[in-house]
Amino acid sequence: xxxxxxxxxxxxxxxxxxxxxxxxxVWLALFFLVPLxxxxxxSLSTQESRFEQKFSFTWEFKNYSxxxxxxxxxxxxxxxxxxxxxxxxxxxGYPMAxxxxxxxxxxxxxxxxxxxxPFFTSYLVRTIAWVSIMGDEGPFLDLIRALAxxxxxxxxxxxxxxxxxxxxxxxxxxLTYNFLPFMVLPIYVSLEKIDVALVEAAKDLYSGAARSFRxxxxxMSLPGVFAxxxxxxxxxxxxxxxxEFLGGPKNTMIGNVVQQQFLVQNRYTSAAAISLxxxxxxxxxxxxxxxxxxxxxxx
Amino acid sequence: MTAAVIxxxxxxxxxxxxxxxxxxxxxxxxxxxLFAPILVTVLYSFNKPRGKFNLxxxxxxxxxxADPFAQADLTDAFVKSLQIAAxxxxxxxxxxxxxxxxxxxxxxxxxxxVNLLLIxxxxxxxxxxxxxxxxxxxDPPLFGNSVDRGFRTILIAHIxxxxxxxxxxxxxxxxxxxxxxxxxxxxLGARPRRVFFRVTLPLITPGVLAAALLSFSLSIDDxxxxxxxxxxxxxxxxxxxxxxxxxxxxxxNVLASMVLIVSVGLLLxxxxxxxxxxxxxxxx
Amino acid sequence: xxxxxxxxxxxxRGAAFAGAVALGPTILAACGGDDDDDAAGGSGxxxxxxxHVDSWPLYLDEESAALFEEQTGISLxxxxxxxxxxxxxxxxxxxxxxxxxxxxDIFVLTGWMAKRLIxxxxxxxxxxxxxxxxxxxxxxxxxxxxxxxxxxxxPWQSGLTGIAYNRAAAGRELMSVEDLFDPxxxxxxxxxxxxxxxxxxxxxxxxxxxxxxTFEQAGPAFDRVExxxxxxxxxxxxxxxxxxxxxxGNFVACVSWSGDVGQLALxxxxxxxxxxxxxxxxxxxxxxxxxxxENIEAVAEWMNFCYDPVNAARxxxxxxxxxxxxxVQEELRKSExxxxxADSEVMFPPPTADVLAFNxxxxxxxxxxxxxRWAEITTG
Numbered sequence: 001x002x003x004x005x006x007x008x009x010x011x012x013x014x015x016x017x018x019x020x021x022x023x024x025x026v027w028l029a030l031f032f033l034v035p036l037x038x039x040x041x042x043s044l045s046t047q048e049s050r051f052e053q054k055f056s057f058t059w060e061f062k063n064y065s066x067x068x069x070x071x072x073x074x075x076x077x078x079x080x081x082x083x084x085x086x087x088x089x090x091x092x093g094y095p096m097a098x099x100x101x102x103x104x105x106x107x108x109x110x111x112x113x114x115x116x117x118p119f120f121t122s123y124l125v126r127t128i129a130w131v132s133i134m135g136d137e138g139p140f141l142d143l144i145r146a147l148a149x150x151x152x153x154x155x156x157x158x159x160x161x162x163x164x165x166x167x168x169x170x171x172x173x174x175l176t177y178n179f180l181p182f183m184v185l186p187i188y189v190s191l192e193k194i195d196v197a198l199v200e201a202a203k204d205l206y207s208g209a210a211r212s213f214r215x216x217x218x219x220m221s222l223p224g225v226f227a228x229x230x231x232x233x234x235x236x237x238x239x240x241x242x243x244e245f246l247g248g249p250k251n252t253m254i255g256n257v258v259q260q261q262f263l264v265q266n267r268y269t270s271a272a273a274i275s276l277x278x279x280x281x282x283x284x285x286x287x288x289x290x291x292x293x294x295x296x297x298x299x
Numbered sequence: 300m301t302a303a304v305i306x307x308x309x310x311x312x313x314x315x316x317x318x319x320x321x322x323x324x325x326x327x328x329x330x331x332x333l334f335a336p337i338l339v340t341v342l343y344s345f346n347k348p349r350g351k352f353n354l355x356x357x358x359x360x361x362x363x364x365a366d367p368f369a370q371a372d373l374t375d376a377f378v379k380s381l382q383i384a385a386x387x388x389x390x391x392x393x394x395x396x397x398x399x400x401x402x403x404x405x406x407x408x409x410x411x412x413v414n415l416l417l418i419x420x421x422x423x424x425x426x427x428x429x430x431x432x433x434x435x436x437x438d439p440p441l442f443g444n445s446v447d448r449g450f451r452t453i454l455i456a457h458i459x460x461x462x463x464x465x466x467x468x469x470x471x472x473x474x475x476x477x478x479x480x481x482x483x484x485x486x487l488g489a490r491p492r493r494v495f496f497r498v499t500l501p502l503i504t505p506g507v508l509a510a511a512l513l514s515f516s517l518s519i520d521d522x523x524x525x526x527x528x529x530x531x532x533x534x535x536x537x538x539x540x541x542x543x544x545x546x547x548x549x550x551x552n553v554l555a556s557m558v559l560i561v562s563v564g565l566l567l568x569x570x571x572x573x574x575x576x577x578x579x580x581x582x583x
Numbered sequence: 584x585x586x587x588x589x590x591x592x593x594x595x596r597g598a599a600f601a602g603a604v605a606l607g608p609t610i611l612a613a614c615g616g617d618d619d620d621d622a623a624g625g626s627g628x629x630x631x632x633x634x635h636v637d638s639w640p641l642y643l644d645e646e647s648a649a650l651f652e653e654q655t656g657i658s659l660x661x662x663x664x665x666x667x668x669x670x671x672x673x674x675x676x677x678x679x680x681x682x683x684x685x686x687x688d689i690f691v692l693t694g695w696m697a698k699r700l701i702x703x704x705x706x707x708x709x710x711x712x713x714x715x716x717x718x719x720x721x722x723x724x725x726x727x728x729x730x731x732x733x734x735x736x737x738p739w740q741s742g743l744t745g746i747a748y749n750r751a752a753a754g755r756e757l758m759s760v761e762d763l764f765d766p767x768x769x770x771x772x773x774x775x776x777x778x779x780x781x782x783x784x785x786x787x788x789x790x791x792x793x794x795x796x797t798f799e800q801a802g803p804a805f806d807r808v809e810x811x812x813x814x815x816x817x818x819x820x821x822x823x824x825x826x827x828x829x830x831x832g833n834f835v836a837c838v839s840w841s842g843d844v845g846q847l848a849l850x851x852x853x854x855x856x857x858x859x860x861x862x863x864x865x866x867x868x869x870x871x872x873x874x875x876x877e878n879i880e881a882v883a884e885w886m887n888f889c890y891d892p893v894n895a896a897r898x899x900x901x902x903x904x905x906x907x908x909x910x911v912q913e914e915l916r917k918s919e920x921x922x923x924x925a926d927s928e929v930m931f932p933p934p935t936a937d938v939l940a941f942n943x944x945x946x947x948x949x950x951x952x953x954x955x956r957w958a959e960i961t962t963g
Binding site: 011016017018020021023024025027028029031032033034035036038039042053091092093095096098099100103110113114115116117118119120121122123124125126128129130131132133135137139177180181184208209210234235237238240241245255258259262263271272275276278279282283286 | 315318319322323325326327328329330332333334335336337339340343354355393394395397398400401402404405406407413416417419420421422423424425426427428430431432433434435437438440455456458459462463466478516519520522523526527535536539540542543547551552555556558559562563566567
Binding site: 049050051052053054074131132135136137138160161163165166248249250252256257260262263264265266 | 667669670672673674676677680681699703769770771812813815817818819820827831832833947951954955958960961962
């Protein structure tokens with residue numbers, strides 16, 4: 001529907017649209033495309049010295065295969081963590097969005113705001129708070145011990161010997177937390193557009209809230225789920241802050257590796273290769289996901 | 300799809316009730332989850348740590364709130380972040396809005412490419428953006444010297460990722476608008492300038508404001524990209540990362556709580572304001 | 584038609600104007616290359632009456648900084664951006680390797696990194712002739728292994744690496760590196776990310792001399808650490824933040840630096856620091872002058888100030904590490920508050936203390952082997 005309106009009232013502006021676009025396009029070209037191309041170049045070079053920045057461009061595709069064999073498992077681990085976090089975000093975020101959209105009433109905007117407000121504190125402040133909460137002697141584990149659930153949590157592998165920090169679930173928990181609003185908001189937006197009368201009609205016809213949900217609400221909210229998944233999975237796979245503060249040496253993500261290689265080990269060629277592989281995988285994943293869900297527009 | 304009336308037994312009432320309550324529970328649980336670290340942060344702003352690290356509860360005190368700017372380098376970093384965010388937001392909002400207007404209002408050749416160009420930064424991991432920018436500043440093509448990394452380079456980086464967000468946000472808000480409203484206004488005798496300020500601007504303002512707000516919060520909180528291009532400048536997130544190593548003072552909690560209070564305040568004010576003014580929705 | 588044109592013109596002009604306003608100054612600025620006038624502290628910038636020092640956190644007290652500014656009239660920009668040697672190296676590498684200057688007039692880095700920079704030619708000779716107080720340097724640090732001519736560096740503080748532990752949590756006194764591998768403490772042990780320190784301790788426990796170690800010799804020590812990570816013995820590799828973990832009860836014991844625990848133990852009496860039976864490590868953080876620094880007089884003034892025993896004592900009392908300046912112990916005795924520090928073995932270890940330095944003479948290739956193997960272990 002939106003598309004038709006666009007076509008009908010859009011105009012050909014001659015040079016005007018190009019004029020409007022020019023500052024943005026120049027900025028993006030200069031500060032995004034050019035550096036990216038430089039990165040591609042570096043990824044295909046050999047680094048003669050770690051200490052000095054001397055590269056020779058040698059079409060060294062071997063960098064890519066080296067990186068994949070060395071860090072392939074960390075790539076998989078990162079996508080695994082990000083994937084689980086995304087699923088958890090959907091599991092928690094969908095009910096939240098549903099609640100706000102259909103049960104929020106007058107307080108919808110307030111509730112939406114409440115979803116966003118925690119994110120006006122810094123990412124790092126929140127992560128530090130989680131370090132505090134998840135500490136060995138912190139409130140979360142105290143609560144678990146008080147409820148005598150510590151054995152159970154150890155058993156299913158969430159805690160490791162009674163502790164939560166420096167485990168994979170701490171990292172996944174942190175990731176889920178940080179990207180939850182990015183899931184809630186898009187799902188809310190698509191749920192909000194659904195005409196309540198339609199849902200009511202469906203409930204009558206399908207004689208049940210559950211079925212009407214499955215047949216009507218859910219499909220119509222898919223664009224929101226799609227957007228939310230993208231906004232969660234993409235940054236989560238490249239994240240390294242959660243892994244750094246909440247995880248241990250066995251929970252490192254590909255983001256940590258890139259940071260290490262660039263900022264500590266000076267291995268620019270492999271760092272560049274890793275970065276580009278990550279980009280390619282994510283972009284490819286996005287396109288496939290879009291096809292599968294049938295969404296034509298990414299915006 | 301044809302809606303045939305299918306006679307199926309509805310699920311028993313108690314199950315439906317249970318389902319409904321589970322939903323409510325999960326939703327509310329979600330809110331609690333979202334606010335847990337916030338509560339901890341605010342709580343610990345009243346803590347009196349024994350040593351350098353404000354991580355374990357010792358005793359209650361109001362001292363920190365009495366003297367929130369006690370730690371000079373923390374305050375400096377915070378102010379620096381605010382400055383960068385303010386400037387970056389203004390510039391990015393202008394550039395991004397122009398792009399959004401161009402993309403939604405006009406039909407022109409090359410719009411898919413521009414769309415792609417806008418989306419690419421969002422699919423690029425921050426670490427890649429940061430590293431490639433560093434590379435650019437250190438070894439700019441066609442330029443003799445490396446560019447000093449500091450305030451300006453951070454600004455450039457922030458504007459870069461904000462432009463995409465602004466453009467896409469405004470574009471999403473503006474999509475579906477009936478641009479012929481402008482024609483209508485002009486047919487009624489309004490001059491272009493007036494049309495812009497009385498018709499176009501009010502229509503796009505909510506979207507632009509939302510985008511500006513988004514851009515501001517993205518800039519203030521950016522850690523990864525800033526880490527690469529900062530030279531020796533300390534912004535608030537960078538300071539915090541260092542604080543983990545050098546000492547987490549309760550002032551950090553105080554400042555974070557202040558930001559929270561201000562933003563909650565703005566939110567409440569916005570909600571009240573929004574209810575009073577009607578919304579201007581274009582006819583669909 | 585006419586109306587359409589004028590509207591288009593209006594929008595077009597408006598866009599161009601807005602674009603120019605937005606882009607113009609920023610592009611000009613970006614092309615500039617002038618010095619930035621920021622960074623925490625005083626007013627930075629080149630030349631004249633200012634000094635920019637990049638150093639580690641908690642290495643300078645405010646009183647001394649203020650006093651320096653008062654006495655010399657030089658405005659001091661002291662930024663604590665050095666959290667890790669390798670990390671800092673990566674930030675200065677782009678400029679220094681292409682022959683450009685960096686913002687800092689002085690940076691403070693550990694000995695082994697200082698050696699690398701000296702060998703690369705990225706630091707200039709210090710104006711020692713203008714630093715009369717440089718004669719106060721303790722004998723043990725004159726012409727050190729990382730700077731045999733003594734012309735390029737002047738030590739800031741030295742320190743020891745040993746084991747910090749929580750007596751109450753451990754239930755006993757810990758005395759040995761082997762305690763770090765004790766299964767009783769599985770998951771509660773921390774190692775420093777700084778390879779020289781962590782690996783150094785393990786090498787000593789294995790009886791290998793870290794001062795002359797080669798990559799092959801270090802093999803078994805690497806393997807040992809790797810196994811400890813795999814089975815969950817070692818929980819985390821940390822920087823200075825091991826202090827958080829000790830206080831929060833996440834660690835029972837960890838590899839640590841001498842000065843930190845001294846300060847923590849004042850607040851948390853259960854914490855103790857010990858040099859392991861097998862021996863510990865010693866290191867020095869040292870002041871260097873990056874190539875191309877013009878502020879040479881200010882640099883000399885700063886070094887002279889810091890090597891005055893009165894100032895050095897005040898700094899040492901705050902920092903808690905080993906001061907490289909002679910006469911500090913006596914200075915500390917003079918005042919009631921600091922008299923106790925003068926007897927601290929952590930700040931003034933007896934000459935019999937069994938501490939060695941890590942091999943500073945590794946060339947680029949060998950160092951790369953070490954770094955890569957260590958990175959493998961620490962990032963899983």
